[in-house]
Amino acid sequence: MSDRSALAGPALLVAPRLLGARLTTVLDDGTVTVRITEVEAYGGADDPGSHAFRGRSARNATMFGGPGLLYAYRHLGLHTCLNVVTGPVGEPSAVLLRAGEVIAGVELAAARRAAAGVVRSARDLARGPARLAVALGLDHTWDGRDLFADVAVHLTLGTPSVEVHSGPRVGVAGPGGDASRHPWRLWLPDEPTVSDFRAATSRRPRARRSPSGTAD
DNA sequence: GGTACGATTGTCT
């Protein structure tokens, strides 16, 4: 079975296969390889937490593009998050790469992270979706790349992990984040690089922007 | 055309 066919299918089914997989980027400034330790599954129209819930759009078009594609997007105008598309063409389904361990190119990854912000420890290099993207040197402009055909960014699946832990999805409130329905979030046990769990935060209603600048 | 908000992170208290 090729890596791509092993990756094709519903995100919930495919997500465990991405744990332990290695994602490598070969860029001008060097090579970095990350071993994936934490992922999160996203579906399509049936998943309220998914970008594809409301149908196809310019931003999420890659999610409809077929298995093995890299779906990269910018979040909050600040960070980049990386996903691996798993659904067949036309059926959105993807796995968010939440965290990983840098196993090659540690110095380069640290330099990239240092340029983007503070580096506290080696385990923090790719701990969190946005940090993972920075460590690999990827941003939203890499959206749509084929992870099994592109030289610069390549995915290699490992042997399926025997033990996988699962829990509620991060940052998604309501039914979509309900772990009792599906084990949306998956991670490898005893991995220090797995990100902290933060329950979906109920944002306080922000003071509304006053168009005229006056307070009501 | 305008506005609210988000699959996050880092900083401050």
Add this chain to the structure above:
DNA sequence: GACAATCGTACCT
């Protein structure tokens, strides 16, 4: 633990 940063996208008028 709480909140601000910051901008593209989706939704509403």
